[in-house]
Amino acid sequence: MWSHMPACVATPSMSPAPTVPKRETVARKPVTMDSEDRAVERRSGALTGCKVLLGICGGIAAVDSVRLLRELRRHGADATVIMSYSAQRVISPLAVEWAAGVKPVTEWGAEMAQLEPHDAVLVSPATRRCLAAHVHGVLDTPLQMALSAARGRRDPIMFVPSMHSDLFDDPVTDDLCQALVAEGASVIWGEREEGRYKTPDAVQIVADLCHLVNSRRPERRRVAVTLGRNRSRVDAVRWITNSSSGRTGWAIAEHLYRMGHSVHAVAGEVTSQPAFELPFVTSADDADDMLGALLDLASSDDAPTAWVHAAAVLDYVVAEPATEKVASGAEQWGLGLVRSTKHLDALTPLCGDCCRIAFKLESGVSDAQLIESARSLLQKHELDGVVANHLEEVSGHTGRRGLWVSDDAEPMPISNLGELAELIDAAICG
Incomplete structure (x- = not known):
């Protein structure tokens, strides 16, 4: 009865993860980055002090990344973004930079930013190729390297797939999702509409991510x-x-x-x-x-x-x-x-x-x-x-x-x- 996620979420069964120290509550006021044009209204401090890595894959749902990034910031997240090559053909890295306040990682670089530790990794939208590559340990993109490093650290990882219904109905898709859950990740599916599974809206995704991260803190009831x-x-x-x-x-x-x-x-x-x-x-x-x-x-x-x-x-x-x-x-x-x-x-x-x-x-x-x-x-x-x-x-x-x-x-x-x-x-x- 007391599962930590909604019915549409698959969650792992594993030993308790390390607890996360309490974070101080911040004042609820607009947050300004480089300019007032980028400011967002603070709605909660649920992700204050959290470094969140957002991975954007090449599904058409990538166009919602701007809304998702701004919703993350509304709850205090410090976002880093990695875009796959195909994602850059769907949405401009410039638009993502405007929403995040930082330049997204779009290719391999000497800084290896994808190896930096994060409090949570969110992949939305997640294509089936992304799911399969992560399950089978393929490290052919900066995002896959970041996911592998996060899995090694047992960081919270959440996938939000988006795909055509025929791909969802392929038994291999279920096998991949079950493998992800078994190793400790969460997988969230949206509603089936117009012949495809779309991602949930940004408010739902960020609420579930907040819950996933904060459920590791002490004194949860x-x-x-x-x-x-x-x-x-x-x-x-x-x-x-x-x-x-x-x-x-x-x-x-x-x-x-x-x-x-x-x-x-x-x-x-x-x-x-x-x-x-x-x-x-x-x-x-x-x-x-x-x-x-x-x-x-x-x-x-x-x-x-x-x-x-x-x-x-x-x-x-x-x-x-x-x-x-x-x-x-x-x-x-x-x-x-x-x-x-x-x-x-x-x-x-x-x-x-x-x-x-x-x-x-x-x-x-x-x-x-x-x-x-x-x-x-x-x-x-x-x-x-x-x-x-x-x-x-x-x-x-x-x-x-x-x-x-x-x-x-x-x-x-x-x-x-x-x-x-x-x-x-x-x-x-x-």
Whole structure:
């Protein structure tokens, strides 16, 4: 259940790799290289301090290399690029240099830059020739030499193949991919469209690379993230619900995945979607269904070791929902509501010493009252942190996103979702 990659990713089974030291979080701001024209907006520090080698092969998907390089830089990567001879016929090295901020390696040179150590090697697009050459140890290009050196160092290597469906269906392709996985590489396939397997988009590729690199770091957890809103049935076609788009929960889940944690999202009704495909998402709109899914997860053999309760859970549900559609036209319709089971109450006996983060929303109260309410929740359930919000902050009517409340520090203002996700990651890692 807690695989580190989405279903479309093949991952190796091997002994744990050496751990990677923790890296400091950097400020979230645009990064400028040679000019403002090359600047990118920093979206996370998931690859800060990481040297990433991007190998570009000669498939038509090489035209997406500019987007891929800029996405790598958005998460802090220091990119080096090697282009195959055929890749240079598909996309200009000048365009790649603009996106990377450095000249790509395009031929053999005395510097032998391909032998330098990197924190990760990403080959996208990867042609079948590239896969076969690497499996069989052919060192006829700078990229193949770089891949061989990375394999010898047991560096993380990720291949993103792109090819015609007939080539994919050739059994030899599967043999090559299985050989790559057996020796420790990851292979990611995109969707089958228009008779070919295309590469996933740049956001998905970089998210999976972030996860692959950071999963080697210490203190990685199995994290359950609840998000979205609940609803309770009134009759066959009507419901009562509360307000939540799911955007905050998705942002937290995405960041934790990029940081190498195994993430299982339990999503209620949402109006926003994640930026990329997460490996495990359970949908549970109904309040009782969501609680049931969480209880099953908490009781499983690979139960979460950390919980983030970001869902907007109904405090009251319909006592006796009608099984049929209630006819319209009546002047009044009385509904009986009963208190719902609190997720924190139900899960506390099953969570033991898990790290747990909850959210507290209030309206029409002062900061002091909000903090007092958050501390009460913190102590009642022995939580590691509470994200305390005024309704006005959630609605975007103020410049502040909320307050981080914990036992070991003064309440800390939160200015944006990225900062919130980093605080939660720090709490989970201890």
